[in-house]
Amino acid sequence: MAEVSVKNVTKKFGNFTALDDVSMEFPDGGFFALLGPSGSGKSTLLRTIAGFLFADSGSIHIGNKSVDLIPVEKREIGMMFQNYALFPNMTIADNVGFGLRVRKVSSDEERRRIGEALELVQLSTLGDRKPHQLSGGQRQRVALARAIVTNPRVLLLDEPLSALDKSLRVDMQVELKRIQHEIGITTIFVTHDQEEALTLSDKIGILREGRMIQSGPPRSVYNNPVDRFTAEFLGDANIVAENDGNGRLNVSGNPSIKIPEGAETASALAVRPESLSISATEPEQEGLSKVHGRLVQRMFAGAMSTCIVQCGSHTYKMVARDQDVPNLSEGENIWLSWKSAQTIVIP
Amino acid sequence: MSMTLANQQRIKIFSLLSPAYLWLTVAIFLPLSAMFYFSFLSDVPFGQKEWFYSTENYQAFFQTTTYAKLLWKSINLGLMVTGCAVLVGFPCAYVLAKSIQGRSREALFLLVILPFWSNSLVRIFSWAIVLRGNGVLEIALNTILPFEVDVNLMFSTPAIVIGLVHSYLPYVILTSYLALQAIDDNLIDAARSMGANKLTILWRIILPLSLPGLLAGAVLIFVPVVGSFMEPRILGGRVGTYFGTVIEDQFVAVFNWPLGAALSFILLAVVLIILAVASPILRRAQT
Ligand SMILES: Nc1ncnc2c1ncn2[C@@H]1O[C@H](COP(=O)(O)OP(=O)(O)OP(=O)(O)O)[C@@H](O)[C@H]1O
Ligand SMILES: [Mg+2]
Numbered sequence: 001m002a003e004v005s006v007k008n009v010t011k012k013f014g015n016f017t018a019l020d021d022v023s024m025e026f027p028d029g030g031f032f033a034l035l036g037p038s039g040s041g042k043s044t045l046l047r048t049i050a051g052f053l054f055a056d057s058g059s060i061h062i063g064n065k066s067v068d069l070i071p072v073e074k075r076e077i078g079m080m081f082q083n084y085a086l087f088p089n090m091t092i093a094d095n096v097g098f099g100l101r102v103r104k105v106s107s108d109e110e111r112r113r114i115g116e117a118l119e120l121v122q123l124s125t126l127g128d129r130k131p132h133q134l135s136g137g138q139r140q141r142v143a144l145a146r147a148i149v150t151n152p153r154v155l156l157l158d159e160p161l162s163a164l165d166k167s168l169r170v171d172m173q174v175e176l177k178r179i180q181h182e183i184g185i186t187t188i189f190v191t192h193d194q195e196e197a198l199t200l201s202d203k204i205g206i207l208r209e210g211r212m213i214q215s216g217p218p219r220s221v222y223n224n225p226v227d228r229f230t231a232e233f234l235g236d237a238n239i240v241a242e243n244d245g246n247g248r249l250n251v252s253g254n255p256s257i258k259i260p261e262g263a264e265t266a267s268a269l270a271v272r273p274e275s276l277s278i279s280a281t282e283p284e285q286e287g288l289s290k291v292h293g294r295l296v297q298r299m300f301a302g303a304m305s306t307c308i309v310q311c312g313s314h315t316y317k318m319v320a321r322d323q324d325v326p327n328l329s330e331g332e333n334i335w336l337s338w339k340s341a342q343t344i345v346i347p
Numbered sequence: 348m349s350m351t352l353a354n355q356q357r358i359k360i361f362s363l364l365s366p367a368y369l370w371l372t373v374a375i376f377l378p379l380s381a382m383f384y385f386s387f388l389s390d391v392p393f394g395q396k397e398w399f400y401s402t403e404n405y406q407a408f409f410q411t412t413t414y415a416k417l418l419w420k421s422i423n424l425g426l427m428v429t430g431c432a433v434l435v436g437f438p439c440a441y442v443l444a445k446s447i448q449g450r451s452r453e454a455l456f457l458l459v460i461l462p463f464w465s466n467s468l469v470r471i472f473s474w475a476i477v478l479r480g481n482g483v484l485e486i487a488l489n490t491i492l493p494f495e496v497d498v499n500l501m502f503s504t505p506a507i508v509i510g511l512v513h514s515y516l517p518y519v520i521l522t523s524y525l526a527l528q529a530i531d532d533n534l535i536d537a538a539r540s541m542g543a544n545k546l547t548i549l550w551r552i553i554l555p556l557s558l559p560g561l562l563a564g565a566v567l568i569f570v571p572v573v574g575s576f577m578e579p580r581i582l583g584g585r586v587g588t589y590f591g592t593v594i595e596d597q598f599v600a601v602f603n604w605p606l607g608a609a610l611s612f613i614l615l616a617v618v619l620i621i622l623a624v625a626s627p628i629l630r631r632a633q634t
Binding site (some may be wrong): 050072073074079081083087088089098101103146147151156199229 | 533550
């Protein structure tokens with residue numbers, strides 16, 4: 001186990017900059033997510049940490065030692081691929097034991113450690129099968145067992161769960177977290193799924209066009225996005241006010257939106273859909289920001305309901321427990337309100 | 348309903364396959380049957396001489412050791428040529444499939460297939476020009492090297508092997524290329540992440556996964572090389588007597604078609620036996 005630190009890494013493919021001065025710390029034993037739109041450089045960063053790619057400038061440390069000159073074979077990492085990349089010509093046990101055999105571990109110990117790893121992923125009985133005889137979820141577990149059996153210092157996962165369907169995916173998330181917790185390995189994973197990133201990780205890093213926009217604990221990134229992109233990428237955000245270009249916030253002539261102190265020169269104000277309340281009459285309490293609008297659509301989705309509200313030129317999205325949404329029909333004039341402390345200031 | 352659908356399917360499959368079967372019947376089965384018939388005759392049925400049924404042509408093979416020795420020599424030649432072609436062709440296919448991308452790959456591919464496009468006689472005679480004493484190879488070597496060398500490979504086994512390898516190399520390159528192309532690059536990356544070096548990856552992953560293609564190529568080479576006669580004759584001269592050249596003699600020089608046919612079928616049987624014996628062993632090696 002070891003911490004990983006990425007310092008000012010730049011990686012170019014020809015004259016295309018895939019990673020632009022990226023830095024991020026991954027403390028020992030943590031679970032980290034790299035998040036970003038397609039093509040933002042997540043895989044490139046992961047493969048640079050793994051050692052498949054070498055940075056053009058900057059450096060990568062694993063366990064306080066620079067690994068810039070160490071190729072992937074010597075970095076002692078465990079890696080799991082999106083399509084699992086199990087060796088089709090070998091049995092499950094041989095797949096898991098591959099890294100051990102490469103390390104010339106004695107055959108007794110090899111057998112013991114294969115057994116342990118398969119037990120950890122709850123597949124002890126399937127060691128003799130070939131990969132094509134397993135289900136997607138089982139292959140996934142084999143790939144995980146194979147990645148950790150050599151006791152690597154870091155576990156790297158590139159969209160490990162994206163090939164699974166939704167319910168299996170949630171099971172595997174729980175499983176992945178349990179196993180990671182059990183062996184305490186520093187884990188970095190790439191995902192498209194923001195919810196997955198928020199639930200699993202101790203820290204997330206948001207990439208965009210090769211730059212690390214923001215990194216930090218999920219809650220702090222969610223509540224204090226550094227820019228509008230992050231606010232809208234991580235969860236939904238209703239932009240309630242924007243800078244008018246003269247350094248002043250424009251609340252679209254709506255004085256009932258309160259601008260938090262010191263935020264007059266911010267670039268935008270936002271509010272999360274789940275912070276909003278809806279009512280037929282104007283709410284009277286102190287300390288609320290509110291807007292008047294028309295209910296365009298109300299969507300029931302089991303536990304939660306989503307309302308789309310048109311307020312002048314702005315479209316608001318609101319999410320609440322269905323029982324908290326009063327009986328309103330589409331087309332009615334309504335009020336949206338939120339506690340001013342819930343207003344997100346985008347600097 | 349499903350019955351009729353299944354029937355329609357069958358009719359469709361049959362109508363698509365029938366041209367191939369027709370072709371196989373006309374082009375291979377009929378002539379081969381005729382030859383098989385000839386091999387049991389005492390003389391060609393369209394000559395002036397009397398002819399009768401006999402197995403003397405097959406007995407001839409066992410009466411002297413000459414034929415068996417020549418067959419053994421041909422099989423050795425087949426193994427040698429196949430071995431050389433695999434050793435040269437597989438790395439070449441690997442580089443084409445895994446290292447080179449884009450247009451240069453297409454260009455190199457064209458070069459690989461080039462021998463297929465030239466007339467085989469032209470190809471063999473150009474090798475003769477290269478390999479003979481005071482030939483292209485010797486002149487070239489003497490231009491580069493500071494000392495004089497005598498290179499006369501003409502009319503020797505190496506010349507035959509060179510000529511045959513050159514003719515049949517594309518088979519092993521093409522079949523290996525297809526097999527290598529199908530190997531997911533992530534498998535190689537996964538092995539590297541587990542600490543495997545290049546040799547381990549080659550031995551444990553790439554070779555086993557591409558073995559079917561490699562073997563297909565090897566069989567495609569081995570079978571015709573064992574019966575080859577043109578290269579041994581032209582490039583081998585006096586040392587170029589093989590089982591294939593003997594068969595050819597029966598047809599074009601001695602006009603003993605029945606003996607030629609019988610020897611051909613013995614060759615076919617031996618080759619089939621070799622393949623049958625080898626296939627379970629090779630299948631086991633694959634896993
Ligand atoms: N070998 C390469 N040669 C040239 N460009 C590359 C190469 N690998 C990646 N790129 C480019 O670098 C950029 C980042 O790629 P990367 O694979 O890291 O994206 P990603 O964030 O993982 O996207 P996705 O979510 O779609 O997997 C992309 O624009 C891609 O086209
Ligand atoms: Mg990717």
